Amino acid sequence: MAAQLEGHYEILYRNKNKKNAHEFIIDTREFKKTAGVTEEDIAKRLMDYGFHAPTVSFPVAGGIMVEPTESEPKIEMDRLCDALRNIREEIREIEEGKADKTNNVLKNSPHTVQVVSSDEWNYPYTREKAAFPVSWIHSRGKFWATVSRIDNVYGERNLMCSCPPM
Numbered sequence: 001m002a003a004q005l006e007g008h009y010e011i012l013y014r015n016k017n018k019k020n021a022h023e024f025i026i027d028t029r030e031f032k033k034t035a036g037v038t039e040e041d042i043a044k045r046l047m048d049y050g051f052h053a054p055t056v057s058f059p060v061a062g063g064i065m066v067e068p069t070e071s072e073p074k075i076e077m078d079r080l081c082d083a084l085r086n087i088r089e090e091i092r093e094i095e096e097g098k099a100d101k102t103n104n105v106l107k108n109s110p111h112t113v114q115v116v117s118s119d120e121w122n123y124p125y126t127r128e129k130a131a132f133p134v135s136w137i138h139s140r141g142k143f144w145a146t147v148s149r150i151d152n153v154y155g156e157r158n159l160m161c162s163c164p165p166m
Contacts, residue, residue: 004081008088023067035094047110049083050142110145
C-alpha cells in the first residue's frame, strides 16, 4: 500500500530499501502549509469515500497511520489507496487555486446524506464530487457518516462526569 501511495504522499519511517512494517505513516504536515489541509481534513474526507477514518496524529503529530487488517480483501486496500490518491488531487486543486482554501470538499467533509439530498446546496463543487468522488462507490456502496464535523476535543477539555457521588 505504501508503494502505491509513493509519489503522492511522504511515507515516514521506511528503511533504506523503502520498506516499512505492515502499518505505515503518511506525513501530511506539508499540506497545512501549502493548502491549509490537516490530517483531520483528510481523515474526514475518507468518510465520503466510505472508509472509517484512520488513526491521526499518532504516533506522529500531523500524520495518518494506515494499518490494514490482514483479513481485509486486497480490492478494499486498493480502493483505499485510490481514495487517498484522489484526495491528494483534491489537495492539489487547493494548492493550485482551483478550489477555495476554506470552502472545499476537504474542509466540508464528511458530507452526510441529509446535506447531499437537501434542497439547498451552497458549496462551490457538485453533490457528486462531495458524496461520490470516485466511480466505484456507485457499485460498491458506502457507509454514510451520520453527522458532519464535531469539536473533537470538546469532551476532553470539558469533562462532564455522570458518575454518582460516593
